[in-house]
Every structure is written in structure tokens, then in C-alpha cells.
Amino acid sequence: MSAGLLVVGDIVTDVVALHSGPVASGTDTDADISLRPGGSGANTAAWAAHFGADVRLLARAGYDSSGWHISELVKTGVHPLVTVDADHPTAVVISMVDLTGERSMLTNRGAGGRLSPDDWSPEILDGVAHLHLSAYTFFAEPGLMLARRAMADAVERGVTVSVDPASTGPLESFGIERFLSESSPASLIIPNQDEARLLTGSDDPEHAALALSERYGTAVVKIGARGALVASAGRVVARATGMAREVVDSTGAGDAFAAGYLTARLKGAGDQRAVESGVAAGAECVALVGGRPRYGLTTKHLYPIHTD
Numbered sequence: 001m002s003a004g005l006l007v008v009g010d011i012v013t014d015v016v017a018l019h020s021g022p023v024a025s026g027t028d029t030d031a032d033i034s035l036r037p038g039g040s041g042a043n044t045a046a047w048a049a050h051f052g053a054d055v056r057l058l059a060r061a062g063y064d065s066s067g068w069h070i071s072e073l074v075k076t077g078v079h080p081l082v083t084v085d086a087d088h089p090t091a092v093v094i095s096m097v098d099l100t101g102e103r104s105m106l107t108n109r110g111a112g113g114r115l116s117p118d119d120w121s122p123e124i125l126d127g128v129a130h131l132h133l134s135a136y137t138f139f140a141e142p143g144l145m146l147a148r149r150a151m152a153d154a155v156e157r158g159v160t161v162s163v164d165p166a167s168t169g170p171l172e173s174f175g176i177e178r179f180l181s182e183s184s185p186a187s188l189i190i191p192n193q194d195e196a197r198l199l200t201g202s203d204d205p206e207h208a209a210l211a212l213s214e215r216y217g218t219a220v221v222k223i224g225a226r227g228a229l230v231a232s233a234g235r236v237v238a239r240a241t242g243m244a245r246e247v248v249d250s251t252g253a254g255d256a257f258a259a260g261y262l263t264a265r266l267k268g269a270g271d272q273r274a275v276e277s278g279v280a281a282g283a284e285c286v287a288l289v290g291g292r293p294r295y296g297l298t299t300k301h302l303y304p305i306h307t308d
Contacts, residue, residue: 009041
């Protein structure tokens with residue numbers, strides 16, 4: 001029986017800077033700085049593997065650091081379907097995190113912005129029960145073309161589809177109505193409160209969730225420390241309250257939430273258990289620096305890696 005999860009998204013080198021005061025202009029600001037493997041799609045895949053899912057990631061990494069990124073994915077249990085871009089470096093995000101755990105980001109999409117239909121084959125869906133797309137894939141034309149093809153092939157095969165709206169800035173630049181139209185094959189959307197507000201115009205997360213569920217079928221809206229709620233076919237069907245944690249870094253919390261929710265659903269959980277799993281995953285993530293779970297011993301496997 002197909003029970004696998006396919007994530008289509010980005011691989012990113014995260015430079016995380018934890019600073020205790022305002023960033024000073026024109027001079028130095030003390031910070032704890034670390035290098036972490038990241039990317040919304042890769043983070044979701046890593047957390048899903050951490051929670052026991054059979055998960056593969058379709059993504060692009062650059063010539064400069066692809067070996068490291070692929071190794072890190074394998075260590076967490078992800079099956080990486082990664083094209084190594086010979087002409088472009090891996091995407092980089094400089095994430096500046098303040099004392100509250102809130103972050104501001106500087107982004108270079110690098111090789112991730114060149115994920116395209118050339119990286120896709122319908123056979124990638126063999127053994128897959130659910131396809132999850134990071135909307136970052138939509139925000140460059142080649143990735144949008146791939147997303148269209150992947151969703152169409154998934155629907156044809158009876159594979160369910162979900163989408164994470166990713167980030168309000170690029171989402172607004174892409175166009176709200178355009179995004180709603182392009183992502184319409186999905187039967188599940190997993191926005192945070194700001195993304196849900198942008199997509200619906202409603203400041204009330206419950207009203208936003210209801211509106212999105214009428215469009216997609218199911219909407220899971222993350223509301224930060226207050227938890228999350230699930231709406232299906234125009235009614236709220238589950239809620240989970242937030243879990244108290246010291247917030248070290250909010251990077252990847254939404255990705256971890258999606259992984260927790262999706263993995264629980266793939267294992268047969270209902271919406272209540274699944275949303276609770278999502279909240280617990282997000283809480284685990286914010287207690288760490290970076291957007292990935294920690295792993296133990298390295299397990300060696302051989303996975304397909306494509307090169308241009």
C-alpha cells in the first residue's frame with residue numbers, strides 16, 4: 001500500500017545569527033552565528049523522516065555545497081531526489097533572530113529557483129500517497145511549471161496534494177488570486193495566520209480557515225504560540241492549544257508543524273491527533289537553533305542523485 005510522502009521544495013544554506021540587541025548600522029553587532037542546512041521543503045522532509053515517515057525530497061542544490069546538503073538529508077532519513085546544478089550555488093538565507101525568537105531574512109534563491117520540469121518524472125510518484133509542495137516552488141517560472149505538472153500527475157494517480165504558502169512577501173508579489181488559482185489542485189493548505197489573512201482578507205484565523213477550507217477542502221491554520229486549528233468543508237473540526245517552550249529560534253517551526261501533521265495523517269490519525277502532532281513538532285523545533293531535527297548515528301544508503 002502506498003504510504004510515502006513526496007515533498008517538492010527548496011534546499012537552503014541557513015546562516016543563523018542570534019543577536020541580543022538591535023542590529024547596528026555601519027558597524028559590528030555581536031551575535032552567535034551558525035551554519036545550518038535548511039530550506040522549507042528540506043526542513044519539512046527532515047522532520048517527517050524524524051517522525052517516522054517514508055519521505056523523499058525533490059529539490060535542487062548548487063555545485064558549492066550539494067554534497068553536504070545531500071549527506072545531511074540522508075542522515076535524517078530522507079530519500080533525496082536532488083539535482084546538482086553545475087552553474088549555480090545552493091540557495092542561501094541569512095536569518096537574523098532576535099531575543100524573542102523572531103527572525104528577519106535575507107535570501108538568495110540560487111539553484112533552488114531553477115527547479116524545473118526537467119527535474120520531474122511521473123515515476124517519482126511511485127509508492128507515494130501524498131504530495132506536499134512548498135509555495136517557494138511556485139515563485140519562479142520553472143518551478144511553477146514543475147508544480148503544475150506534479151499536481152496534475154498526482155491528481156491523476158489519486159495522490160492527495162497539500163501546499164504551504166511559504167511567506168507573505170513573495171506570496172503577495174506573486175499575486176493572491178494567481179496563487180489561489182495555481183494551487184487549486186491541492187485539497188489541503190497549511191498557512192500561518194499572516195498567510196491566511198493575506199489569502200482571505202480576514203484577521204480572524206477561524207474565519208480565514210473556514211474560507212480556505214471551502215476553497216481547498218481542508219485548511220490547517222497555524223496561530224503561533226496559541227496553537228492551530230483545522231477547518232474542513234466550511235466548519236472547524238479540530239483545535240490544538242500551543243505548548244509552552246522557550247523560543248530559541250523560530251526558523252522551520254512551520255515546516256516542522258506541517259511534517260508532524262502530515263506524518264500523523266499518513267499513519268491514520270484523525271484531524272485532532274494530527275493537529276496536536278503538528279503543534280508538538282513546532283514546539284520541538286523552536287527550542288533548537290536552525291530548522292531541522294537533530295539526528296543520531298549516520299545510516300548509509302544509496303539514493304538517486306541527478307546531475308546536469
